[in-house]
Amino acid sequence: MTTSRDEIMQKAAELRDALSATEEISFYKKAEETIDANSKVQEKIAKIKLLQKQSVNLEHYGKFEAMKETEAQIERLKQEIDDLPVVRDFRRAQVDANDLLQSITREIDQNVTRKLETRD
Structure with missing residues (x-):
């Protein structure tokens, strides 16, 4: 079974939407809005x-x-x-969001690499 580029991009969009709904990303967005205001x-x-x-x-x-x-x-x-406390909160939220994104990126990278290696 092959997967098209469009299907992969659809899955990426779904992942983006799921990430946007996480506590870490939501808190980061709120902290950013607070800083901006x-x-x-x-x-x-x-x-x-x-x-x-x-x-x-x-x-x-x-x-x-x-x-x-x-x-x-x-x-x-x-x-x-x-x-400023608002800045400290923002930086903490930024670190948490970044950690989440890095762990997801590592997971995708490891799984893709593993799948490619087993195909040979």
Whole structure:
């Protein structure tokens, strides 16, 4: 029995839909939405982007001391973001979702490899 490419793509779509319904992926999506809606996080991200542009300009004009201070401000803002509970929740959800996807990828890889090896 052969399987067509379309059938495989259909199964992949079914797997995608099933994954979307898992607790890990649902929690990740909710955490991402929370981060996107959090004004404190978004303000800090906007400030970081502004400082990064400023840092590039300072480096271009050879103002290395000012550039170092700007880079330090960027690091402080990144740390402030990392310390927010909403960000910690998001990162934890991201790790959990990634672990799930990696375990599924390994399982598919091992099963496909095993099936191919037994066909010879």
